[in-house]
Amino acid sequence: xxxxxxxxxxxxxxxxxxxxxxxxxxxxxxxxxxxxxxxxxxxxxxxxxxxxxxxxxxxxxxxxxxxxxxxxxxxxxxxxxxxxxxxxxxxxxxxxxxxxxxxxxxxxxxxxxxxxxxxxxxxxxxxxxxxxxxxxxxxxxxxxxxxxxxxxxxxxxxxxxxxxxxxxxxxxxxxxxxxxxxxxxxxxxxxxxxxxxxxxxxxxxxxxxxxxxxxxxxxxxxxxxxxxxxxxxxxxxxxxxxxxxxxxxxxxxxxxxxxxxxxxxxxxxxxxxxxxxxxxxxxxxxxxxxxxxxxxxxxxxxxxxxxxxxxxxxxxxxxxxxxxxxxxxxxxxxxxxxxxxxxxxxxxxxxxxxxxxxxxxxxxxxxxxxxxxxxxxxxxxxxxxxxxxxxxxxxxxxxxxxxxxxxxxxxxxxxxxxxxxxxxxxxxxxxxxxxxxxxxxxxxxxxxxxxxxxxxxxxxxxxxxxxxxxxxxxxxxxxxxxxxxxxxxxxxxxxxxxxxxxxxxxxxxxxxxxxxxxxxxxxxxxxxxxxxxxxxxxxxxxxxxxxxxxxxxxxxxxxxxxxxxxxxxxxxxxxxxxxxxxxxxxxxxxxxxxxxxxxxxxxxxxxxxxxxxxxxxxxxxxxxxxxxxxxxxxxxxxxxxxxxxxxxxxxxxxxxxxxxxxxxxxxxxxxxxxxxxxxxxxxxxxxxxxxxxxxxxxxxxxxxxxxxxxx
DNA sequence: GTGCCTCGAGTTCA
DNA sequence: CTCGAGGCAC
Numbered sequence: 001x002x003x004x005x006x007x008x009x010x011x012x013x014x015x016x017x018x019x020x021x022x023x024x025x026x027x028x029x030x031x032x033x034x035x036x037x038x039x040x041x042x043x044x045x046x047x048x049x050x051x052x053x054x055x056x057x058x059x060x061x062x063x064x065x066x067x068x069x070x071x072x073x074x075x076x077x078x079x080x081x082x083x084x085x086x087x088x089x090x091x092x093x094x095x096x097x098x099x100x101x102x103x104x105x106x107x108x109x110x111x112x113x114x115x116x117x118x119x120x121x122x123x124x125x126x127x128x129x130x131x132x133x134x135x136x137x138x139x140x141x142x143x144x145x146x147x148x149x150x151x152x153x154x155x156x157x158x159x160x161x162x163x164x165x166x167x168x169x170x171x172x173x174x175x176x177x178x179x180x181x182x183x184x185x186x187x188x189x190x191x192x193x194x195x196x197x198x199x200x201x202x203x204x205x206x207x208x209x210x211x212x213x214x215x216x217x218x219x220x221x222x223x224x225x226x227x228x229x230x231x232x233x234x235x236x237x238x239x240x241x242x243x244x245x246x247x248x249x250x251x252x253x254x255x256x257x258x259x260x261x262x263x264x265x266x267x268x269x270x271x272x273x274x275x276x277x278x279x280x281x282x283x284x285x286x287x288x289x290x291x292x293x294x295x296x297x298x299x300x301x302x303x304x305x306x307x308x309x310x311x312x313x314x315x316x317x318x319x320x321x322x323x324x325x326x327x328x329x330x331x332x333x334x335x336x337x338x339x340x341x342x343x344x345x346x347x348x349x350x351x352x353x354x355x356x357x358x359x360x361x362x363x364x365x366x367x368x369x370x371x372x373x374x375x376x377x378x379x380x381x382x383x384x385x386x387x388x389x390x391x392x393x394x395x396x397x398x399x400x401x402x403x404x405x406x407x408x409x410x411x412x413x414x415x416x417x418x419x420x421x422x423x424x425x426x427x428x429x430x431x432x433x434x435x436x437x438x439x440x441x442x443x444x445x446x447x448x449x450x451x452x453x454x455x456x457x458x459x460x461x462x463x464x465x466x467x468x469x470x471x472x473x474x475x476x477x478x479x480x481x482x483x484x485x486x487x488x489x490x491x492x493x494x495x496x497x498x499x500x501x502x503x504x505x506x507x508x509x510x511x512x513x514x515x516x517x518x519x520x521x522x523x524x525x526x527x528x529x530x531x532x533x534x535x536x537x538x539x540x541x542x543x544x545x546x547x548x549x550x551x552x553x554x555x556x557x558x559x560x561x562x563x564x565x566x567x568x569x570x571x572x573x574x575x576x577x578x579x580x581x582x583x584x585x586x587x588x589x590x591x592x593x594x595x596x597x598x599x600x601x602x603x604x605x606x607x608x609x610x611x612x613x614x615x616x617x618x619x620x621x622x623x624x625x626x627x628x629x630x631x632x633x634x635x636x637x638x639x640x641x642x643x644x645x646x647x648x649x650x651x652x653x654x655x656x657x658x659x660x661x662x663x664x665x666x667x668x669x670x671x672x673x674x675x676x677x678x679x680x681x682x683x684x685x686x687x688x689x690x691x692x693x694x695x696x697x698x699x700x701x702x703x704x705x706x707x708x709x710x711x
Numbered sequence: 712g713t714g715c716c717t718c719g720a721g722t723t724c725a
Numbered sequence: 726c727t728c729g730a731g732g733c734a735c
Contacts (some may be wrong), residue, residue, distance in 0.1 A: 102726095195716095219725075320716075349721060357722085376728065412723055412726050441714045449728065554731075556719045596717085598732050657734095 138193030638664030
């Protein structure tokens with residue numbers, strides 16, 4: 001396994017080391033392991049073998065054990081926990097793994113049910129059955145069975161692509177390896193979790209063996225499933241509940257209830273508290289019952305999931321971008337903790353936004369020690385907006401206050417409340433600085449904006465660095481070995497000041513140059529060469545990624561994709577951005593006509609290409625920009641613009657729109673020359689006439705359903 | 712003008 | 726994950 005033995009060649013027994021040698025070696029190990037960890041964590045580019053990684057980590061631990069006084073504040077033993085995740089292969093989910101929308105109050109649930117009825121075109125009192133089940137606090141897993149055999153197991157990942165943990169899933173008793181009487185293709189989805197008793201026992205074993213303990217059962221489950229050595233996973237008591245499915249070759253039933261029964265019959269553990277709820281009252285009763293049992297279940301749950309029971313109705317409702325419309329998670333009240341607010345720091349983001357961050361006396365909330373929390377913006381801290389009106393959830397928050405902290409979505413620490421009785425008498429309302437703490441430029445708040453922004457632009461170090469970090473981020477250029485930390489370090493030394501410097505790095509600091517990367521601390525011949533190669537490999541870049549990487553305000557990943565698809569090539573896009581500066585130009589009209597592009601984004605694009613034309617063009621000249629391909633789809637309506645008019649008799653307007661969009665069609669509100677197809681129900685008026693005048697194809701609802709294969 | 716829905720931006724801890 | 730706000734339909 002150990003291809004690279006250089007670092008071990010001169011290794012000496014730990015007992016023989018002098019203090020000075022130990023200190024030097026710990027420093028070197030911190031550097032190497034930190035880099036290796038970054039490479040694993042961020043990219044798919046391990047810089048050393050797993051065996052060597054483990055060896056170095058053990059060596060570090062051994063030296064620290066003998067010289068406890070020398071343990072560094074940046075010690076790898078503190079930073080490197082579970083095995084690096086990217087050592088796992090990737091699996092693309094055939095059906096995306098979604099998350100759930102949340103309900104926090106009974107009113108939210110009532111709204112959810114009303115929304116279902118509205119979408120389906122049902123009367124407010126029409127019967128509508130749902131199901132309720134506990135929401136397990138673990139990590140979701142997708143299991144793919146082909147001809148009854150377990151083929152793949154994948155974590156959720158970002159929903160599109162997860163990690164391949166097949167070898168580990170095969171080690172778990174509660175996951176069937178073979179199925180009988182199953183559909184040829186069956187993807188089962190569920191939750192991996194660890195029970196309270198198993199968690200306590202595991203931590204006790206870990207402590208006895210001198211290992212680190214886990215903060216909570218969910219972390220223990222995640223750490224155990226993501227072991228590189230399946231043997232370790234085998235020894236961990238992981239459990240599983242099935243609650244959903246992905247692709248299937250034959251339906252599991254007509255309702256959620258039937259499908260869950262079928263999964264149970266196939267041998268999957270399903271939750272015993274699953275319940276069929278014909279009415280809203282049944283649903284809320286189920287919630288209270290499950291909440292009452294929460295402490296005695298023996299495993300963590302964080303709410304109750306409601307799903308529409310009828311699967312054909314589920315299909316009609318369809319999906320939003322990241323959540324299904326037919327399900328919701330009714331969350332339990334979050335765990336709370338009181339602590340003191342020791343200070344408020346100001347961070348400066350990529351766009352210059354000044355965000356206040358609370359520095360808290362460390363406190364345990366929901367099994368995790370929290371010491372920072374976001375405070376959003378100045379209105380939030382003042383408890384009122386710029387006109388003095390109180391704002392929702394805002395609080396008068398001051399340094400020195402006792403504050404109540406919770407973790408929103410069980411993740412992001414937030415401040416819920418302030419105890420006025422314990423406010424120190426010296427406290428004063430927090431004042432946002434009028435100048436950027438990083439560069440001293442005036443920090444201004446535009447009318448109507450809730451955020452104060454540094455006006456320094458790219459002369460502000462914080463903005464410049466954040467821009468660079470954005471440029472190399474995963475969804476942008478994603479250069480192996482050039483992550484946030486490296487970019488910041490290069491920026492500090494003036495090696496990379498703007499994005500284009502990345503692509504001239506080899507010319508300026510490569511072989512033959514007076515200053516060379518390989519002589520830089522922490523770099524060698526090989527690693528320098530690898531970085532140059534990694535950079536070169538990203539010169540060829542899809543148009544969408546480049547547009548996103550530019551970091552133009554209001555242009556995120558999605559909008560960048562839309563723009564790329566619309567213009568196709570860099571030269572077309574680049575020309576349009578210049579021409580659009582004239583609001584009377586056709587370029588302007590075309591730009592603002594793009595679905596999802598409005599006046600704010602247009603202005604932002606125009607300004608960016610005026611102010612930064614030189615740097616952008618210099619960058620583009622160093623790249624090989626790939627044209628965007630029109631999205632291919634097998635649906636007959638993909639890419640078509642359709643308009644609905646008149647009364648639809650077999651579905652609501654919302655449903656028709658959602659379905660058409662799911663098939664790749666664009667749904668417009670009015671007929672124009674861009675319209676490809678008009679679906680006209682009874683009572684269609686001017687739109688149908690206009691369509692006829694323009695020679696646009698007009699069909700009725702039945703023909704439409706036949707066209708999309710859904711009659 | 713109101714009310715979705717989505718997107719962008721900033722966020723934590725491991 | 727959440728908030729704020731842009732974009733769009735009604």
